[in-house]
Amino acid sequence: MSRVLRLKRLVPAALAAALAWKWYRTPVPPPEEDQGEGLTREGWSFTTADGVTLRGKRYAVPGGVPVLLVHGFEGNGNEFDLPRRGRNLAVFLAREGFDVWIANFRGNGRGSTVSDSGGWRHSIDHLAAYDADALVRGVTEATGRKPVWVGHSMGGMVLFGYLQGASFREGSFVADEGLARERNGLIAAGVTIGSPPAFYWEQGGFFGFLSSSPVSRAVLRLLMAALRLLEKRGGRVSLGVPVGRWAERHPKAAAALAMSPAGILLYNWRNVEADAAVSLLRWAGDDVSASMARQLIFGIVNHDYLSYDRRYDYTANMGRITVPSLFVTGTEDFASRDCIRSYGYERVSSPRREFLCFPGYGHTDLVMGKAVEEKVYPAILSWLREVVDPANAA
Numbered sequence: 549m550s551r552v553l554r555l556k557r558l559v560p561a562a563l564a565a566a567l568a569w570k571w572y573r574t575p576v577p578p579p580e581e582d583q584g585e586g587l588t589r590e591g592w593s594f595t596t597a598d599g600v601t602l603r604g605k606r607y608a609v610p611g612g613v614p615v616l617l618v619h620g621f622e623g624n625g626n627e628f629d630l631p632r633r634g635r636n637l638a639v640f641l642a643r644e645g646f647d648v649w650i651a652n653f654r655g656n657g658r659g660s661t662v663s664d665s666g667g668w669r670h671s672i673d674h675l676a677a678y679d680a681d682a683l684v685r686g687v688t689e690a691t692g693r694k695p696v697w698v699g700h701s702m703g704g705m706v707l708f709g710y711l712q713g714a715s716f717r718e719g720s721f722v723a724d725e726g727l728a729r730e731r732n733g734l735i736a737a738g739v740t741i742g743s744p745p746a747f748y749w750e751q752g753g754f755f756g757f758l759s760s761s762p763v764s765r766a767v768l769r770l771l772m773a774a775l776r777l778l779e780k781r782g783g784r785v786s787l788g789v790p791v792g793r794w795a796e797r798h799p800k801a802a803a804a805l806a807m808s809p810a811g812i813l814l815y816n817w818r819n820v821e822a823d824a825a826v827s828l829l830r831w832a833g834d835d836v837s838a839s840m841a842r843q844l845i846f847g848i849v850n851h852d853y854l855s856y857d858r859r860y861d862y863t864a865n866m867g868r869i870t871v872p873s874l875f876v877t878g879t880e881d882f883a884s885r886d887c888i889r890s891y892g893y894e895r896v897s898s899p900r901r902e903f904l905c906f907p908g909y910g911h912t913d914l915v916m917g918k919a920v921e922e923k924v925y926p927a928i929l930s931w932l933r934e935v936v937d938p939a940n941a942a
Contacts, residue, residue, distance in 0.1 A: 574804040577823040580631035583639045591660055592649070594686030596678040598716075600666040602686075603657055605629065605650045607642035613736065613936050614647045614691045616683055619832070620701025620742075620912075621844060622788045624657050625650035627700065627832035627915055634921040635824045637698075637928075644929055649687050649695070653679050653706075655784075656834040668783035671839040671856035672702065673721050676709030684710075684734050694736040696936055698928070700915055701883070702844075704743020705853065705862075708892075711738070712868045714855075723860045728868045736936045737872040739928060742911045744883040745892040746863040747848045755882050759848060768849050775845070778838040785841055788833030795829040802826045816880040816910030819917040828916055866895035872935045873898040876928065878909025902931060 588608040595601050604625055617628040617638055629638045629650055642648045653675050655665035666674075680697075687695045699707045713728030714721070749756035759765070778785065795802035806825030811817035814828075843856045853862040875893045877885045885905045893903040904927055909917055914924055 574800060574807060574822065576800045577803050577826045580823075580827055581633065582631060583629075583633060583636040584642070587639065587642050592686070592690070594682045596654075596666075596682040598666065598674075598678050600654045600664050600678065602652060602654065602663040602679060602682055603661045604652050604663075605638075605661050607638055607648040607650075609642055609645060609647040612642075612645045612647035613932075614649060614687050614693055614695040615641055615932075616649050616651055616687060616695045616697050618651045618680075618683070618697060618699040618703035618706065619653070619656070620699075620703050621840065622834060622836050623701075623832050624788075624834040625652045625661065625832075626658060627828060627912065630824060630827045630831065630916055632821075632824045632827055632916070635821075635827075635916040637915060637920075637925060640921060640925045641929070646696075646932075647691060649683075651683050655837065658831060658834075665784070668837045669779075669839065670837050671843050672706060673709060673714055673843075673856050674716075675702075675706045675840075676712075676714035677716055677721075680706050680710035680714075681731075684731075688734065694734060696737045696739065696932060697735050698739040698741070699743055700741045701743055701911065704738075704740030705745070707738050707740060708743070708745055708853070708862055708866065708869065711735075711871065712862060712865050721855050721857055721860065723855070723862075723865065725868065729870075732868075732870045735871055737874070737932070738869075739874045739876065739931070740892070741876045741914050742878070742881050742883045742888075743875075743892070744853070744887060745866055745895070746853055746887055747851050747884075748887045748891070749882075749884050750886060755884070759851070765849055768845050772842050772845050772849075775838040775842045779842070783838045784835055785838055786835045788835050792830050792833045795826055799826055799830075802829055813882070814911060815913035815917060816878070816908065819880070819908055819910060819913045821918060824916045828912065863891055866892060867897050869896040870898055872900040874901070874928070874931050874935075875903045876906075876914060876924070877904070878906045878911075878914055880908060880910040881914065882911055900935060904931075 590606040593603045619625050638648045652663045654663050657663050697707050713724040803822040803826050807822050847853050877888045
């Protein structure tokens with residue numbers, strides 16, 4: 549038997565043995581616990597201008613400043629509301645006196661909070677033009693106050709588009725500068741967590757290598773072509789929901805997977821606890837449209853955040869944003885702290901802005917990682933206290 553053939557047999561066997569050992573060493577996560585005990589919970593629904601009903605959950609604190617918690621790509625609002633102690637931003641803010649509204653974009657959510665899909669033909673532009681507008685206006689009408697938008701990952705990218713005037717006229721996308729000025733007056737502040745205004749990575753890093761490697765770029769282009777075919781055949785990319793069902797049925801295997809380097813696309817796996825990671829997979833993973841995925845991948849390949857039709861450059865127009873803005877990231881965040889600082893924090897026209905970078909934190913662990921309730925949450929709370937005091941803001 550040749551050496552090459554022996555290696556071909558040994559490598560899969562070694563990988564299988566490593567996975568089996570990892571599974572054996574990983575304990576079953578403890579039972580989940582409701583973190584909102586004593587808080588008033590309500591369901592809500594708003595309808596977008598194009599007729600799609602969005603649904604979500606509210607931790608109602610009458611008189612408190614309303615805060616919209618807006619999820620990222622392949623996610624839903626449950627990422628802010630995990631049934632794990634110290635890993636629940638929604639409950640943390642509600643107990644601090646904020647009126648918390650957990651949002652789900654079209655097609656996302658679980659149980660009674662599932663938003664209508666609208667046919668799965670939407671891009672990220674549709675979320676910025678329609679969903680964001682319905683969320684902001686709906687919360688404002690219900691409370692009589694301008695909301696604070698807190699967006700994680702794509703939830704912040706949607707905010708960038710909303711504040712730049714993303715809209716549709718006769719079916720065509722436009723970014724209206726006058727509408728941008730109006731919308732910047734409709735929210736009290738914007739907090740973005742790991743939200744890339746562009747896709748530039750440091751040279752020498754893992755994601756920098758992927759973005760510059762000819763092989764990986766070719767693979768991404770093939771993926772875009774496959775997604776184009778899927779757009780014509782329904783448009784739904786179903787990944788998050790099946791993974792959640794699998795994690796619910798196989799919590800031990802899910803914990804082993806979550807606590808391995810396989811989590812690099814979600815978080816710094818060394819900075820999460822297995823129980824929170826499994827709950828994230830179980831409840832907060834969701835499906836997306838092929839158009840959203842194509843738009844995101846095109847940005848990764850070409851570095852700038854562009855509209856789906858590629859005629860408008862969100863990255864180049866970050867200066868249209870004037871609301872008080874907080875940019876949060878981590879040293880291990882694949883969205884790139886330098887990119888967020890250079891293309892986001894330094895480009896917005898907001899007279900009140902701040903940039904925070906947390907050592908050791910990756911992407912989603914900025915929301916549910918170790919010590920978030922001692923480090924990340926209080927930092928966001930402190931900034932909000934300074935910008936929109938719950939006792940005085942109206």
